Amino acid sequence: MSWRYPLSTLAVPEEDVQAVVACLEEGWLTMGPRTQAFEAALAAELGAEHVACVSSGTSALHLSCIAAGLGPGDEVIVPSMASVAAASAIRCCGADPVLCDVLSPTSPTLDSNDVAQRITSRTKAVIASHFCGYGADVDALGALCEERGLLLIEDATQAIEATVGATGAKAGTVGAIGCLSFSSSSPESQLCVGEGGAVLTADADMDARVRSLRSHAMTSGTWDRHRGYSQTYDVIDVGFNFRLDEPRAALGLSRLPRLAGEIEERRRVVGAYRERLGGLAGVELPWSEEDVDRASHFAFALLAESRERRDGVRAALAEAGVQTTWHPAIHRFTDYADAHPEGSLPRTEETAARHLCLPLSPSMDEDDVQAVCAELERALES
Numbered sequence: 001m002s003w004r005y006p007l008s009t010l011a012v013p014e015e016d017v018q019a020v021v022a023c024l025e026e027g028w029l030t031m032g033p034r035t036q037a038f039e040a041a042l043a044a045e046l047g048a049e050h051v052a053c054v055s056s057g058t059s060a061l062h063l064s065c066i067a068a069g070l071g072p073g074d075e076v077i078v079p080s081m082a083s084v085a086a087a088s089a090i091r092c093c094g095a096d097p098v099l100c101d102v103l104s105p106t107s108p109t110l111d112s113n114d115v116a117q118r119i120t121s122r123t124k125a126v127i128a129s130h131f132c133g134y135g136a137d138v139d140a141l142g143a144l145c146e147e148r149g150l151l152l153i154e155d156a157t158q159a160i161e162a163t164v165g166a167t168g169a170k171a172g173t174v175g176a177i178g179c180l181s182f183s184s185s186s187p188e189s190q191l192c193v194g195e196g197g198a199v200l201t202a203d204a205d206m207d208a209r210v211r212s213l214r215s216h217a218m219t220s221g222t223w224d225r226h227r228g229y230s231q232t233y234d235v236i237d238v239g240f241n242f243r244l245d246e247p248r249a250a251l252g253l254s255r256l257p258r259l260a261g262e263i264e265e266r267r268r269v270v271g272a273y274r275e276r277l278g279g280l281a282g283v284e285l286p287w288s289e290e291d292v293d294r295a296s297h298f299a300f301a302l303l304a305e306s307r308e309r310r311d312g313v314r315a316a317l318a319e320a321g322v323q324t325t326w327h328p329a330i331h332r333f334t335d336y337a338d339a340h341p342e343g344s345l346p347r348t349e350e351t352a353a354r355h356l357c358l359p360l361s362p363s364m365d366e367d368d369v370q371a372v373c374a375e376l377e378r379a380l381e382s
Helices: 016-024 032-048 057-068 082-093 112-118 140-150 203-213 222-226 246-277 287-293 307-319 347-353 366-381
Strands: 050-054 074-080 094-102 102-104 107-110 123-129 153-157 177-181 197-201 300-304 356-359
Touching: 016 246, 032 050, 032 197, 032 246, 032 356, 050 057, 050 203, 057 082, 057 153, 057 197, 057 203, 057 366, 074 082, 082 094, 082 153, 094 112, 107 153, 107 222, 107 347, 112 140, 123 140, 140 153, 140 300, 197 203, 222 300, 246 366, 287 356, 300 307, 300 347, 307 347, 307 356, 347 356
Parallel strands: 074 094, 074 123, 123 153, 153 177
Antiparallel strands: 050 197, 102 107, 177 197, 300 356
């Protein structure tokens, strides 16, 4: 379908094209010098001590769980209002996800009080997901993890460049280990390169383990052997093919200098939406103005009055050519029906029932925002 107003648009200027073409022309396409340069640029941009690029945000979460030492018999608390990749990564390590509630539909990030109630003798870590580009309460969650001897893992796959906590650190740099995504399968992603991700940590041992396991746990990589730094290699663990290729690293290097400016443009669009829709009957805006200033705006979300109302509005907007989406709760997926404690997660369920995302792109202008809002108002009246 051709949308008048797609959920997001991805601009690929000529400088991005030429960056990838130069990589292709040089002929080294697997993990090599551009990947190393992209890692260094990300570390400088985000204030991270170690950055290891990998093939996806999902692989970043998977390797983070392994680097954190998670395995069979362990439990990891994770919000149900998050990407399913976070829960899947836990299961891929043989550990069990314990799905947790959010603070409220207007603040849909992990509730530290609910986390505290779900900690058992098997709990080893907590995954804090920064939902839609808005930071979870890493201060409360970090204090709880420190008190109970748990690791805090940050799922920042939707929140690159967001600031979190009292210090205003970048998302992914506060916990023991953090994860980013550069996937274009989510059109809202702030730094799209097709597929890709990164693991951030201040722990040298964790970083070394991630770097080893992303490439079959080989003691040297093909780039090292190509340059004559090593003539052979050993395999010291069961690893994976989770490498980032050079063309995607080249694209990331080209796009990264524009990232902060594009997030400012996203914030401008969000501000225009909030000004137009604030007080509109039939919808509620999540998060505060302070939250908006700190977020990196993966998506623009609002809350309808009910699931039925939300679904009716979505249908009317689709008829008008406005693409929308919404985020389901993990514990309502068939394969996760038994992955949460007895009883529901009421605030998560209410959030999922009412949640609706409107188009958001850095390229949207005032006329685009006003047109989408006008269609929303008509849909609410119908």
